[in-house]
Amino acid sequence: MNEQTKSFSLSKEKIKVLLLEGLHENALNYFNNNDYTSVECLSGSPDPEQLIEKIKDVHLIGIRSRTNLTQEILSHAKKLIAIGCYSIGTNQVDLEAARIYGIPVFNAPFSNTRSVAELVISECVFLIRGIPEKNFHAHDGRWSKDASKSFEVRGKNLGIVGYGHIGSQVSILAEAMGMNVFYYDITKKLNYGNVKACATLDELLAIADIVTLHVPENETTKNMISLRELKKMKKGSLLINAARGSVVNLDDLYTALDEKHLSGAAIDVYPEEPASNRDPFVSPLQKFQNVILTPHIGGSTCEAQANIALEVSEKLVHYCDVGSTIGATNFVQISLTPNLDKQRYLHIHKNQPGVLTKITNVFTSRNLNIASQYLQTDPYIGYVIVDIDSKEHTEDVLAELKAIPETIKARVLL
Numbered sequence: 001m002n003e004q005t006k007s008f009s010l011s012k013e014k015i016k017v018l019l020l021e022g023l024h025e026n027a028l029n030y031f032n033n034n035d036y037t038s039v040e041c042l043s044g045s046p047d048p049e050q051l052i053e054k055i056k057d058v059h060l061i062g063i064r065s066r067t068n069l070t071q072e073i074l075s076h077a078k079k080l081i082a083i084g085c086y087s088i089g090t091n092q093v094d095l096e097a098a099r100i101y102g103i104p105v106f107n108a109p110f111s112n113t114r115s116v117a118e119l120v121i122s123e124c125v126f127l128i129r130g131i132p133e134k135n136f137h138a139h140d141g142r143w144s145k146d147a148s149k150s151f152e153v154r155g156k157n158l159g160i161v162g163y164g165h166i167g168s169q170v171s172i173l174a175e176a177m178g179m180n181v182f183y184y185d186i187t188k189k190l191n192y193g194n195v196k197a198c199a200t201l202d203e204l205l206a207i208a209d210i211v212t213l214h215v216p217e218n219e220t221t222k223n224m225i226s227l228r229e230l231k232k233m234k235k236g237s238l239l240i241n242a243a244r245g246s247v248v249n250l251d252d253l254y255t256a257l258d259e260k261h262l263s264g265a266a267i268d269v270y271p272e273e274p275a276s277n278r279d280p281f282v283s284p285l286q287k288f289q290n291v292i293l294t295p296h297i298g299g300s301t302c303e304a305q306a307n308i309a310l311e312v313s314e315k316l317v318h319y320c321d322v323g324s325t326i327g328a329t330n331f332v333q334i335s336l337t338p339n340l341d342k343q344r345y346l347h348i349h350k351n352q353p354g355v356l357t358k359i360t361n362v363f364t365s366r367n368l369n370i371a372s373q374y375l376q377t378d379p380y381i382g383y384v385i386v387d388i389d390s391k392e393h394t395e396d397v398l399a400e401l402k403a404i405p406e407t408i409k410a411r412v413l414l
Helices: 025-033 048-055 095-100 113-128 131-139 165-176 201-207 227-232 250-258 302-322 355-364 394-403
Strands: 017-019 039-041 060-063 082-085 157-161 180-184 210-213 237-241 262-267 291-293 343-350 370-377 381-388 407-413
Touching (some): 025 302, 060 302, 082 302, 113 131, 113 210, 113 237, 113 291, 157 201, 180 201, 343 355, 355 381, 394 407
Parallel strands (some): 017 039, 017 060, 157 180, 237 262, 262 291
């Protein structure tokens, strides 16, 4: 039997939940309010060795961006049912390994959208007014009252790279301030307001006074903005990156700023970031007074963290209680309603011919009526949900389901 099948069904008070990195209290409250009382909350992120020990007995885990759940760590998580990333991204999890182990990964793609958008708009204003330099001078005892390099955002061209949840919110706020908004995205999107789509990235770079980046981290976006792209930007234009640290080549950005091709920049994310607030932060851009450097706080507002805590916790509880995988980033999607008067069995297995027949036979051989059955597959896994009329034979049925050779995980909802 596959070792991953050792997870078994428990009453809610025995399901262990581990919440790391000082998640907002809404997360703990939501679990408690839904009768999950075995919840451990830690303010930081354990080192890999400590995490391996902790994750061995955990059924649900919630993390932010500092905790990395690698294949090695997940291989020790024999009881883990689901992972919650209390963030927009899921880069900190080996999604493929989690999928192979039958572990859905949930995140919060919407909850901090407004927070990031507001930061970007404020940086547009600060940069185009020359505030970073004037602020530095004032702290240094210099009185730099000068309007020669200070402009309004009204009437300026804002170029948005990536017109998703955040990019589209930025466009709405920018238009309300009188900016002309353009965007470039690799997929066709519905335009909001008077925003205009650009056919290529180069087209956008050539017309924008300010360029802001809102793309995911993947192979196509790594070093998406390097010296070539920076040189395509208008002389005196500005760059904002609140997306992912790998998107901008910081050495090339240093060159563009040093040669005064750009008038300034705002960077919130970096290729390498300190593991904690106690560790030093080093960047080549610290030399420039016209650059805003923030410590990855685009989504770090009280409102965003409160919303994220609720959004992800709701998804984890709904999956644990009902079996619904809607919102999982690495898993087949099945939307389910609560099962009020039936016995529900959940079976995750390798996607191979004949498995559904074996699962069905477990019930029909006992003369158990299948009230409903759901199946979704991808090239590697299948996810089956079976509701039956009888609540008898639970332990025998579950044991036989787990004994199917292709089984990855199986559980019954009590």
